[in-house]
Amino acid sequence: MAEVLAPELKIPDPVEVTKAVTQIAEKSQHLVTEFLERQSAEALSAVENPVMGKAFLEMTQRLLANPAQLVNAQIGLWNTYMTLWQQGTAVLFGQKPEPAVTPARSDKRFKHDDWQQNALFDFIKQSYLLTAQWVQDTVTHVEGIDEHTKRKLEFYTKQFVDALSPTNFPITNPEVLRATIESGGENLLKGLTNLLEDLERGKGSLNIRMTDLSAFKLGENIAVTPGKVVYQNDLMQLIQYTPTTENVYKRPLLMLPPWINKYYILDLREKNSLIKWWVDQGFTVFLISWVNPDASLAEKNFEDYMLEGPLAALDAIEKATGEKEVNAAGYCLGGTLLAATLAYMAAKKDKRIVSGTFFTTMIDFSEPGELEVFIDEEQISMLEKRMEKQGFLDGSQMATTFSMLRANDLIWSFFINNYLLGKEPFPFDLLYWNSDSTRMPAKMHSFYLRCMYQQNLLCKNGGITIKGVPLDLGKVTVPVYFISAIEDHIAPWKSTFKGPKLFGGPVKFVLGGSGHIAGIVNPPAGGKYCYWENADLSADPESWLKGASKSDGSWWTNWLEWVKPNTGEQVSPRQPGDGKLKVIENAPGSYVTARLVK
Structure with a gap:
């Protein structure tokens, strides 16, 4: 079995760590103060946004009304886990069985070698994929829900499943683990600094940088056709x-x-x-x-x-x-x-x-x-109420919507790079354009x-x-x-x-x-x-x-x-x-x- 982690451990510089923690504390205090000042005027509470809560409540009621379907789904999950356990046992005895599940070809989350070569991380990957597949299949096959509500449930379930990917957590991401050991945790400190900077730039809302925003200037190195x-x-x-x-x-x-x-x-x-x-x-x-x-x-x-x-x-x-x-x-x-x-x-x-x-x-x-x-009527009406207050649709809201359509590529990959690995985003003109949001007039x-x-x-x-x-x-x-x-x-x-x-x-x-x-x-x-x-x-x-x-x-x-x-x-x-x-x-x-x- 391949060795899990064997990089050289780096001892962090105490002075540099102290400076970083001090800067983080100062930014955090500023952001918390700004956040609290803004809440009474701008915050949209869960009570004002009941759309998805109603949909998931209806799905739960439908599932409970049909316990046989839920039991069958659970049995199916147990069977897939048994297959995975059998495969894991075979690996311990030096065999190379076919995986119980593999990522889609378009899924870039598990490209690091450890996801394939290390038995532990391969098991974590397959466990996640099997569970994600089960959750999404269960939602898809709930009976008695109209098609529009079902599509919403499927979409937001996928958002939930994508968010819980093991790649998004330091302890279950082998690349992040290696970087943490090799840098003595400097990647996480730098990542926290990046996170706070993005919160500050977004005035309390998380605005993940997809690229180096200082690398481009219109009329100089992009949009230069005379x-x-x-x-x-x-x-x-x-x-x-x-x-x-x-x-x-x-x-x-x-x-x-x-x-x-x-x-x-x-x-x-x-x-x-x-x-x-x-x-x-x-x-x-x-x-x-x-x-x-x-x-x-x-x-x-x-x-x-x-x-x-x-x-x-x-x-x-x-x-x-x-x-x-x-x-x-x-x-x-x-x-x-x-x-x-x-x-x-x-x-x-x-x-x-x-x-x-x-x-x-x-x-x-x-x-x-x-x-x-x-x-749908509920969501458009809610959006119209928000636009009435501002006079326009804020560009960041539309950008978030489009990013959700490809969350793993346009949200979580940058979350991992910027916050877990502590890296600076790569200068990329297309992503600079993608980050350059525009508003839209409320009436239009x-x-x-x-x-x-x-x-x-x-x-x-x-x-x-x-x-x-x-x-x-x-x-x-x-x-x-x-x-x-x-x-x-x-x-x-x-x-x-x-x-x-x-x-x-x-x-x-x-x-x-x-x-x-x-x-x-x-x-x-x-x-x-x-x-x-x-x-x-x-x-x-x-x-x-x-x-x-x-x-x-x-x-x-x-x-x-x-x-x-x-x-x-x-x-x-x-x-x-x-x-x-x-x-x-x-x-x-x-x-x-x-x-x-x-």
Whole structure:
């Protein structure tokens, strides 16, 4: 049997330990004082948040009402433990039996060698996996609970199970044990310091650093594609990027990013910037950079985002370039706004957008995936009450929601690295962007949750009315291109697949590899992921995929060939500021640099 731990023990320096403990005590006192001062005004008690308590109470009552089911589940657990004990005994006698359970291939928690090579930790790992599987199966098979409540129970049970993983505790994590012995416990002291710093930065709420926040600065080492802000209003700045080619396509390209995140995911670094790639292909690129709203914009709604976003941008682009017609693209929520805008323009006989591209965009919200667990009357009403007090949805709340969808990767891995191992997070531009949260105006976000997720009105003829105009996507006849991602957990591709069928013109649906971000930010030079395409959209998603052709490389080049017929002839490049709109400031502009947490 492999030796459990044999590193050299380090004796900590008493002076350094004293300094560290003193600093920890000072920070702790400050945080406790701040926490107590804030409670009377801001704390949300368990009484105000009864949603999950009711669900778990109902599940318990159902289980107790069917003792036979509970007994059978318990017997099943005993049998699996017997198998595990037999396996453990065989290991002691030098045998190598097949494991009773193994982690999923995507589960990165048990990659350390000791989880496989050390009998004790292998036993702990398998015990946890078997118990976690039993708990989740028991919840899944409780009878008499409606499907929505059951999905919530399954989701939050998984959060509970993930939190109790042996990797999250020093005494049952071999990597942490080794680090503790080798450093004489300095890792835990450093980890406690990191924890207190994150609490202080989050003003009493835990805001785990995913990356070195001091390693990046917008306009210097990320979001560096040259351009100028040429227009702005209360909700957005419009950036016009500097051309790099001898000639450009006649029709400009307008990009609508989501306002739930900042735009520079499309312009992180030169080698993976979609913005720079577009410019280098000969497009005159305009991009909307949404404001990070405060309480003064609480009354801004979805209609305002359309009028002051894409419609205002179209007017500005004409002044800047003299061109009325553009190609437009929207990412995620920006794509939902683009769809509504196209329907509004179709009703108004406005033909300025000649094609629409949708990145991981949901238009039919009937199957929203895991996000559905957060969308019911109780939870939306509770969120609305909170937004009424602030005037906006705090960006950290939305960031936490998305992190919960991949808790092991986006929460617990950093908990282990920062607090148990006492390491500094690695500088990573993508995680810097992910930590750069944005707020959302209360009225707009309430409309979005209720009219899109809860009532699914956009896909219904006349379901949504903008300025007295009922929206009908079937009247949109311009060509549209959908790119979705096969592993997307925010906008599941089988849900986005319904979107193209709602339009009245030529449509194309392409399925890319990876997830919500990497599936889109996939430059041709990287050669990481493939994509699938199939012109027949009449079938269900699974049948479509079975009949699709697979191509290696990036979907970017596929899109370029699709959009070229709508780009117009080549013309001389347009420099920002040469038209009727003068330069306000350099890209990336001031709206995007406003951070919620330093």
